[in-house]
Amino acid sequence: MTNMAIYCPNPACGKALKSGAKFCGYCGTVIASEPKPVPVPEHAASAPAPKPATRPADTFRAVNRMPQGIALGTDEQIVKKYTVGRYTLRQGAIDVIVTNKRVIRYEESNWLGLQSNRIDEVNIDAVHGVSCTMARSASIVGLAVAGLLSIVGLLFLFGAFNSRRMDYTMLFMGAIFLGIAVVILVNSFRPSMVFSIQGALGSSALETSVNVLGRMFGRNNSSIIFQFRPTAETTVMLKEIGACIYDLKTLGDKAIEKWR
Structure with missing residues (x-):
């Protein structure tokens, strides 16, 4: 060098x-x-400059987001949300949402492509009582339809075997009717629940027939009552929704963190 x-x-x-x-x-x-x-x-001159490390986006707290896009009022926050009912023959569910301002019941279902939505609500300050009954019941209409289909199916079977030659068409029809009858019979015995939030001093909601689904009762009260097939969260809601509403009414927003 x-x-x-x-x-x-x-x-x-x-x-x-x-x-x-x-x-x-x-x-x-x-x-x-x-x-x-x-x-x-x-x-090295043509290599791109390394990008600075970025922080992951903060996870949005799901508890503060109202499901199904239901709007929240001023200073309103979601405290508890329960999926308390589902349908078996159609897609859909029933949610009970407790905020620091309201108790909301939201139903969404889809039957053969037909979409339906329903919402009922009661102001938290107007709630005077909660009533709930869980039982295993039988549908009278389902039992009647199953019995009628069973009779029709048996008639087809008797006709198939009583003929000189086996009538496979009647045998097939009888099997179909009996199969449908068994399905309806099994689904007629199911657990059910009647849930009522009473928003008035009267007792009309508690005395109304449990066969009415999601109907508002009385002119001067704001009660919600509905019947459906319960889920795993139903029992949890039964045990704590009364205490949750009581704390929100007495403690106000101080009870929000306790129940989240």
């Missing part, structure tokens, strides 16, 4: 010196050492 000449930094001297000299041999001026340049690879 060829030694490169450097010059004395003293303007009065300016003599050429050997590369790496620490001082000028003519005037004694100290030569300041320069930092060596770091070689940069050719491909």
Whole structure:
């Protein structure tokens, strides 16, 4: 490697010196050492600059978001949400939503492509009582239809076997009617629940027939009563919704964190 000449930094001297000299041999001026340049690879110039690490987006608290897009009022927050009912022969569910301002019942179902939605609500300050009954009941209409289909199916079977030759058409029809009757009979015995939130001093909601689904009763009260097939969350709601409403009425917003 060829030694490169450097010059004395003293303007009065300016003599050429050997590369790496620490001082000028003519005037004694100290030569300041320069930092060596770091070689940069050719491909580094075209490489994109690394992006700074980004923080993951904060997870939105689901408890503060009303399901199904139901709007919240001013200073209103969701406290509890229960999916308390589902339909078997159609898609859909029933939710009970407790906020610090309201108790909301929301129903959504889809039957043969027909979408239906329903919402009932009671102001939390107007709730005077909660009533709930769970039982395993039988549908009288279902039992009657199952019995009628069973008779028709048996008549087809008797006709198939009493003929000189086996009538497979009647045998097939009889089997179909009996199969449908068994399905209806099994579904006629099912657990059921009647849930009532009473928003008035009267007792009309508690005395109304349980066969009415999701209907508002009386002119001067704001009660909600409905019947459906319960879910796993139903029992949880039964045990705590009364205490939750009581705390929200007595403690106000201080009870929100307790029940979340």
